[in-house]
Amino acid sequence: MDALDYIHGNGLAHRDLKPDNLLLDENYNLRVADFGMSGMLVGTKLDGKMTTYCGTLDYMAPEILAKKDSGYEGVKVDYFAAAKILFIMMTSIPPFPTAQLTDKFYNLIYNNRIEQFWSIHTKFQNGKNVVFTPEFKDFITAMWSYDPT
Secondary structure, three states, X not given: OHHHHHHHHOOXXXXXXXXXXXXXXXXXXXXXXXXXXXXXXXXXXXXXXXXXXXXXHHHOOHHHHOOOOXXXXXXXXXXXXXXXXXXXXXXXXXXXXXXXXXXXXXHHXXXXXXXXXXXXXXXXXXXXXXXXXXXHHHHHHHHHOOOOO
16 A cells, blocks of 8 residues: 555556556565556546556456546556455455456445445355454445445
8 A cells, every 4th residue: 555655646546456566576575567557647637537448357446447438536446456456365366357237246345235245255265264354344345336435
């Protein structure tokens, strides 16, 4: 999150966060790589909205996937991808393939059936010692919502 704060503080959105683009240096410090799809947070119309359809499908926020003319906010789509990465780090499995309404798992989040989503994923852990604390669930759910504000 510190790396994202730094990137965003310098006026950029990464827009392609995924495990492949997170590296560790020789001292195990996180390095964010591949800024090929990054863009200025101000947007092309200087209204704070970005409109380019880009990123890796599995990590794209629903705002990008919707391809709406109103655009999306770069900070929020980066946080969406970061939350998906964090979930995978905790569980070793993705929470949902894509953030589309046709995806049965993301649809639960979109339609505010949050407890059902978490209940299903708790069952998927098959004896692993993964505990979804209320704080973790609230944090991740908020970052995945269609309107993360």
